[in-house]
Amino acid sequence: MSPTAIELAASIRSGERSAADVVEAHLGAIEASEPSIHAFNTVTADQARAAAAEVDRAIAAGEPVGPLAGVPIAVKDNLCTNGVATTCSSRILEGWVPPYDATVVQRLAAAGAITVGKTNLDEFAMGSSTENSAFGPTRNPVDLSRVPGGSSGGSAAAVAAGFAPLSLGSDTGGSIRQPAAFCGVVGVKPTYGLVSRYGLVAFASSLDQVGPFATTVADAALLLEVIAGHDPADATSIPQPAPVISAHLDDGVAGLRVGLITELMGEGIAPDVAARVREAADALAAAGATMEEVSVPAVTYGLSAYYLIAPAEASSNLARFDGVRYGLRVDAPTTHEMMVATRTAGFGPEVKRRIMLGTYALSAGYYDAFYGQAQKVRTLICRDFAAAYERFDVLLSPTTPTTAFELGAIEDPLTMYLNDICTIPTNLAGDAAMSVPFGTDASGLPVGVQVLAPALGEVPMFQVAAAIEAAAPTAGKDAR
Amino acid sequence: MGPYDRGMPAHISRDDVAHVAKLARLAVDDHELDTFTAQLAAILDHAEDVEALDLADVPPTSHPYPLVNVLRPDAPGATLTSAAALAGAPQAEDGRFRVPTILGEAP
Numbered sequence: 146m147s148p149t150a151i152e153l154a155a156s157i158r159s160g161e162r163s164a165a166d167v168v169e170a171h172l173g174a175i176e177a178s179e180p181s182i183h184a185f186n187t188v189t190a191d192q193a194r195a196a197a198a199e200v201d202r203a204i205a206a207g208e209p210v211g212p213l214a215g216v217p218i219a220v221k222d223n224l225c226t227n228g229v230a231t232t233c234s235s236r237i238l239e240g241w242v243p244p245y246d247a248t249v250v251q252r253l254a255a256a257g258a259i260t261v262g263k264t265n266l267d268e269f270a271m272g273s274s275t276e277n278s279a280f281g282p283t284r285n286p287v288d289l290s291r292v293p294g295g296s297s298g299g300s301a302a303a304v305a306a307g308f309a310p311l312s313l314g315s316d317t318g319g320s321i322r323q324p325a326a327f328c329g330v331v332g333v334k335p336t337y338g339l340v341s342r343y344g345l346v347a348f349a350s351s352l353d354q355v356g357p358f359a360t361t362v363a364d365a366a367l368l369l370e371v372i373a374g375h376d377p378a379d380a381t382s383i384p385q386p387a388p389v390i391s392a393h394l395d396d397g398v399a400g401l402r403v404g405l406i407t408e409l410m411g412e413g414i415a416p417d418v419a420a421r422v423r424e425a426a427d428a429l430a431a432a433g434a435t436m437e438e439v440s441v442p443a444v445t446y447g448l449s450a451y452y453l454i455a456p457a458e459a460s461s462n463l464a465r466f467d468g469v470r471y472g473l474r475v476d477a478p479t480t481h482e483m484m485v486a487t488r489t490a491g492f493g494p495e496v497k498r499r500i501m502l503g504t505y506a507l508s509a510g511y512y513d514a515f516y517g518q519a520q521k522v523r524t525l526i527c528r529d530f531a532a533a534y535e536r537f538d539v540l541l542s543p544t545t546p547t548t549a550f551e552l553g554a555i556e557d558p559l560t561m562y563l564n565d566i567c568t569i570p571t572n573l574a575g576d577a578a579m580s581v582p583f584g585t586d587a588s589g590l591p592v593g594v595q596v597l598a599p600a601l602g603e604v605p606m607f608q609v610a611a612a613i614e615a616a617a618p619t620a621g622k623d624a625r
Numbered sequence: 626m627g628p629y630d631r632g633m634p635a636h637i638s639r640d641d642v643a644h645v646a647k648l649a650r651l652a653v654d655d656h657e658l659d660t661f662t663a664q665l666a667a668i669l670d671h672a673e674d675v676e677a678l679d680l681a682d683v684p685p686t687s688h689p690y691p692l693v694n695v696l697r698p699d700a701p702g703a704t705l706t707s708a709a710a711l712a713g714a715p716q717a718e719d720g721r722f723r724v725p726t727i728l729g730e731a732p
Contacts, residue, residue, distance in 0.1 A: 242712070243713075244705055244709040244712060351689065377695075380692075381690070445674075448671070449674050449675040452671070464649075467650070468715060469714070469715070471714065471715075474715030474716070477725065479725055480724045480727045482725075483725050486652070488649075489651055489653075497649075497651055497661070498661060501645045501665060502665055502668060504648050505637060505645045505669075508645065508648070515669075515676070518676055518678070520685030520686055521683040523686040525680075557664075558668065559664070559668055559671055575688075576689075
C-alpha cells in the first residue's frame with residue numbers, strides 16, 4: 146500500500162523524506178505505468194521538481210510550510226493552470242495555455258501541494274467513462290480492459306494507480322463519485338458553493354462543483370479543508386470559511402441517523418452492488434448508527450431533469466468557444482463561417498449532442514415543456530431530500546448501478562447516462578455526497594457506497610464515510 | 626434494451642435537429658443528422674416521465690441556493706494585462722482580437 150497524503154506530509158515535514166524524493170518516486174510510477182493507463186493529458190515533471198526543491202529549501206530553512214507541503218497531486222484538465230496547457234480533453238482547446246490559476250490551484254500551491262500533471266476527462270466533463278476524450282481513453286488501473294468511469298476518469302485512475310495520493314476532479318452529475326467507485330478510491334462532491342468554481346471551465350454552472358479524490362477518507366477530508374472556503378472571485382461561493390472536518394473523523398457514528406434510499410436499491414442496481422451497500426448499512430448499525438430505509442420518491446425523476454437542465458446550461462456556456470478569444474480557429478471567409486467551421490471541427494460528438502439537446506430544450510415552443518418542467522422537478526427533488534433530512538443526518542445508496550464496464554461496451558448515449566442515476570439527484574439539490582470503497586463484486590471489481598448529506602453536512606457525511614471505510618473488507622484486485 | 630425501438634420520434638424531427646444545429650453554429654451532414662435525431666429522440670422520450678407530471682403549482686428551481694447580487698468595492702485591483710489576455714487568441718492585432726469579415730454576411 147502506498148503511503149497516504151497525511152503520512153507523506155508528516156514524513157516530509159519531519160525531514161524523514163525530502164519532497165524531491167517523494168516527487169521522484171511518483172514521477173517514476175507515472176513513467177512506469179502511464180503508457181498503459183493514460184491518466185494524464187500533461188505531466189508537469191519539471192515544474193513538480195522545481196516545486197519540490199522549493200519545499201525542501203523552506204523546510205531546511207525552518208520556514209512554516211502548508212499542510213500538504215511536498216505531497217503530489219493530479220489536477221483535472223478542466224481546471225485552469227497558469228502557464229500549463231488546459232484542454233478539457235477537447236480539440237477546441239488543444240494547446241491553450243491559461244493566463245491564470247483556478248482558485249483551487251492557487252490554494253493547493255499555498256498549501257505546498259505539488260501538481261504532477263493534468264488529468265484526462267470526458268470532453269468538457271461530459272461522459273461517464275472518459276471514452277469521450279479527444280486524446281484517447283483512460284484505463285482503469287484495477288483492470289485495464291475496463292473504463293475508469295468519468296468524467297474525472299484520469300483523476301480517479303491517477304490515485305488508484307499510485308501516481309499521486311490525491312487528485313482534484315469536478316462533479317456535475319457524478320463525475321467524481323462514479324469514477325471513484327469504479328477505481329476503488331474515495332471521491333467527494335462537496336456542497337454546491339463550498340469550493341470555488343473560479344477557473345473551472347464551466348459545463349453546467351448551477352451543478353458544477355470541484356472536489357477531492359484520495360485513497361482514504363482522512364486524506365479526502367484534508368484536501369477538502371485546503372480547497373474549501375469563500376472566494377470573492379466566485380459569486381456563488383458560500384461566504385463562510387472552510388469547514389473543520391478532520392478533527393471529527395474519529396467521533397464515531399453512535400446516535401447518527403442514517404437512511405437507506407429505497408428508490409436507489411431496487412431495479413437497475415446490480416445484485417452484488419446492492420449487497421455491498423446493505424453490508425455497509427449493517428456495519429453502520431453495528432457501529433451505533435440508527436439505520437432505516439427511507440423513500441425519496443423524486444430521485445427517480447433526476448435523470449430526466451438532469452439531461453434537460455445540464456445540456457441547457459452547457460449550450461449556453463459552450464457558446465464561448467467560437468474561435469475568437471482562445472483555442473482552435475478554422476479559417477473561413479466570414480466570422481459566421483469561421484465559427485461554424487471551428488465548432489464543427491473542435492467539438493466531439495457527445496458535446497455536440499448535448500449542445501443541440503440544450504439548445505432544443507431552451508428553444509421557443511419547447512422551453513416550458515422541457516426546461517421549465519425540469520426546473521420544477523428540481524424543486525420536487527429538493528423538497529424530498531429536505532423532508533428526508535428532517536429525519537436523517539445522512540442518506541446511503543450505491544454510488545453506481547454497476548461496477549466498471551469494459552471499454553467500448555456502452556455505445557448508446559442514453560444507456561451511458563443511466564450510470565448516473567444514483568449521483569445526479571445530489572447535484573440538482575446542491576447537497577453534498579461522497580463515494581467510499583466497500584468490497585468488490587464477484588469479479589473482484591470495486592463497489593462504491595454513496596453517503597449523501599444535506600448542504601453543509603460534510604462533517605456527519607465524513608464521519609459515516611470513515612466508519613464505512615473502517616468496516617470495509619480489504620480490497621480485492623490491487624493494481625500496484 | 627432498444628432505446629430507438631419506439632417507432633417514429635415523438636419529440637424531435639430531423640428538421641428540428643437541423644434547426645438547432647444551425648442555432649448552435651454546428652454543421653451536421655446527412656448521416657450525422659440521422660444519428661443525432663435518433664439519439665436525441667431517445668433521450669427526449671426518456672424525459673416523458675417528467676413531461677407527464679402535473680406541476681402547475683410547483684415553482685421552478687434554477688439554482689440550488691437563492692442567488693443575490695454580490696458586489697465588491699469599486700477599487701482598482703490586479704487584472705490580466707492586454708498582452709496576457711490576447712496571448713491565447715488565434716489572431717490578434719493592435720491590442721484587439723482579430724476576426725474575419727463580419728459585414729455583409731448572412732445573420
